[in-house]
Amino acid sequence: MNDQPRRRPAKPHRRPKKDPVRFLAFEALRAVDERDAYANLVLPPLLKKARAKGDFDGRDAALATELVYGTLRRQGTYDAIVAACIDRPLREVDPPVLDVLNMGVHQLLGTRIPTHAAVSASVELARVVLGEGRAKFVNAVLRKVTAHDLDGWVEKVAPPYDEDAEDHLAVVHSHPRWIVSALWDALGGGRAGIEDLLEADNERPEVTLAARPGRSTTEELVKALGEDNSLPGRWSPYAVRMAEGGEPGALEAVRESRAGVQDEGSQLVAAALAAVPVEGRDTRWLDGCAGPGGKAALLAALAAERGATLLAAEKQPHRARLVERALAGNPGPYQVITADGTRPPWLPGTFDRILMDVPCSGLGALRRRPESRWRRRAEDLEAFAPLQRGLLREALKAVRVGGVVGYATCSPHLAETRVVVEDVLKGRGGEPVEAEWIDARPLLPGVPALGEGPDVQLWPHLHGTDAMYLALLRRTG
Numbered sequence: 001m002n003d004q005p006r007r008r009p010a011k012p013h014r015r016p017k018k019d020p021v022r023f024l025a026f027e028a029l030r031a032v033d034e035r036d037a038y039a040n041l042v043l044p045p046l047l048k049k050a051r052a053k054g055d056f057d058g059r060d061a062a063l064a065t066e067l068v069y070g071t072l073r074r075q076g077t078y079d080a081i082v083a084a085c086i087d088r089p090l091r092e093v094d095p096p097v098l099d100v101l102n103m104g105v106h107q108l109l110g111t112r113i114p115t116h117a118a119v120s121a122s123v124e125l126a127r128v129v130l131g132e133g134r135a136k137f138v139n140a141v142l143r144k145v146t147a148h149d150l151d152g153w154v155e156k157v158a159p160p161y162d163e164d165a166e167d168h169l170a171v172v173h174s175h176p177r178w179i180v181s182a183l184w185d186a187l188g189g190g191r192a193g194i195e196d197l198l199e200a201d202n203e204r205p206e207v208t209l210a211a212r213p214g215r216s217t218t219e220e221l222v223k224a225l226g227e228d229n230s231l232p233g234r235w236s237p238y239a240v241r242m243a244e245g246g247e248p249g250a251l252e253a254v255r256e257s258r259a260g261v262q263d264e265g266s267q268l269v270a271a272a273l274a275a276v277p278v279e280g281r282d283t284r285w286l287d288g289c290a291g292p293g294g295k296a297a298l299l300a301a302l303a304a305e306r307g308a309t310l311l312a313a314e315k316q317p318h319r320a321r322l323v324e325r326a327l328a329g330n331p332g333p334y335q336v337i338t339a340d341g342t343r344p345p346w347l348p349g350t351f352d353r354i355l356m357d358v359p360c361s362g363l364g365a366l367r368r369r370p371e372s373r374w375r376r377r378a379e380d381l382e383a384f385a386p387l388q389r390g391l392l393r394e395a396l397k398a399v400r401v402g403g404v405v406g407y408a409t410c411s412p413h414l415a416e417t418r419v420v421v422e423d424v425l426k427g428r429g430g431e432p433v434e435a436e437w438i439d440a441r442p443l444l445p446g447v448p449a450l451g452e453g454p455d456v457q458l459w460p461h462l463h464g465t466d467a468m469y470l471a472l473l474r475r476t477g
Contacts, residue, residue, distance in 0.1 A: 016124055016127035016135075018128050019121060020055040021063050021067070023125065023128065024046050024050055024056075025071075028042050029071060029072070032371050033095050038371065039072060039370070043064075046064075073201075074102075074110060075174060077157075077172070077173075078106065079098075081105055081157055082145075085144040097130060097134055097137070100129065118142075126139075165191070169194065169195065175201065180198070182413050183197060193461075196461040200459075201373075203367060206231075207246070208242070208261070208262060209259050210236070210239060210298055211239075212258055212301040212330075215301055215331065216258040220253060224253065231243045235268060236268055257326055261294075262294040263368075263466045264463075265364075265458045266410075268465070269408045270295045270299050272456075273472065276438060278404060282352045284350060285299060286395075287299055287310060287311070287313065287354075288344075288354055288395055289314065289356055289358055291323055292322040292326070297330070300312070309334060310333075311337065312336045312337070313336075313341060314336070314337075314338060314339070315341070316338075320336055320338045323336050346398055347398075349401070351398055352404075354399050354406070356405065358384075361384065361413060362410055363412065363413055364412055364469070365410050381415050384416060388416060389420055389423060389424055389429055392407050393430055396424070401475050402475065404472060405472070405474075406471070407420070407470070407471045408468060408470050416469075425473075435476055437455070437471070438474050440454060448463075449463070
């Protein structure tokens with residue numbers, strides 16, 4: 001008799017099952033990390049391709065979108081949680097593994113997906129994209145994560161507010177510490193305001209449309225969307241908000257460039273510049289940093305109503321082409337050129353109104369581009385500073401005496417807003433320019449909480465817009 005123990009037959013090898021939703025979300029996260037891509041540019045073509053293949057329905061697309069944006073927005077918090085569940089420094093975890101882990105943590109702590117489904121789906125994704133060995137690591141980490149809910153984990157991994165307020169807020173609200181500090185300086189006030197702002201940065205922004213005057217109306221957009229999927233703008237007379245989301249490009253007015261997707265803060269900037277009283281000639285307008293074309297399209301429509309001409313200048317050729325597309329079919333005269341606003345081809349004193357929406361850190365649009373918070377560094381602002389000052393200085397030369405310049409940024413950082421304007425007006429780093437501040441607040445009628453002026457700073461938590469900044473300056477000599 002053979003007394004040897006009988007060996008249990010080996011389990012048959014099972015090929016991992018590819019989940020198209022989670023695989024697509026992983027692809028998007030890898031593109032953001034590897035190519036410095038933006039999720040709002042990467043995700044739509046991936047979703048379109050999946051729909052064309054028949055892999056996706058509307059719910060699948062919504063889940064993939066939530067997995068990508070939720071993981072990116074909460075990356076800082078999730079990194080801290082994962083770091084508490086492993087026995088090595090987080091920097092030693094390969095980025096693709098960390099993407100799978102963070103997406104799994106988001107399903108566990110940031111969605112209503114059942115725990116067992118979140119873990120098993122994440123492990124299955126790991127088998128597909130990482131291999132069996134790493135899938136076991138993912139499984140072990142995520143099972144540790146299930147020990148607490150999000151509040152419980154935050155209490156464990158975030159330092160107490162009283163010991164380090166900025167680091168506490170950075171972990172709790174998933175922003176780099178330097179951004180927390182910069183936003184707090186710009187906002188002022190106590191804890192409640194900065195927490196409201198950071199929370200607003202982590203909310204999914206509404207899709208807002210702009211009806212371009214003389215080309216479409218808000219009534220047309222509401223009718224096309226349907227009353228159930230449309231809300232009036234909060235502040236802009238040209239705005240319609242999409243209540244339930246959807247595809248703006250499906251609207252005829254958007255396809256024909258008679259309307260466009262545009263945050264209400266951007267609409268207000270263009271409308272305020274157009275509303276400044278100007279004595280004498282008012283026929284030549286300039287958008288000096290026009291790409292990708294949303295503000296230029298609104299300005300061109302407003303200019304056409306008054307018989308004025310808009311020149312839209314953009315340094316980057318590919319962005320200039322976007323401006324041309326946005327302006328296509330505008331009823332009034334306009335011209336799009338490729339030009340550098342710091343070395344302009346136009347003569348001094350040429351224009352009556354100029355908008356300079358300068359390149360910046362983009363800290364005002366972290367709701368829309370959450371990956372920017374992890375990509376930007378404090379030292380990046382030093383690179384923007386000479387360009388911002390140069391563009392404003394040249395704009396003030398290009399406007400005629402009595403004309404007006406609007407200096408705008410999609411950033412509330414003081415080094416990109418009021419400090420730039422004050423430096424240019426006082427001649428720091430160049431010749432002083434004879435110009436005076438215009439109080440911008442009355443030119444945004446109905447908008448509350450605009451501060452002490454004369455410039456204006458909009459905020460996501462106060463106005464529901466991107467954190468747009470606007471200073472209006474009139475040339476006096």
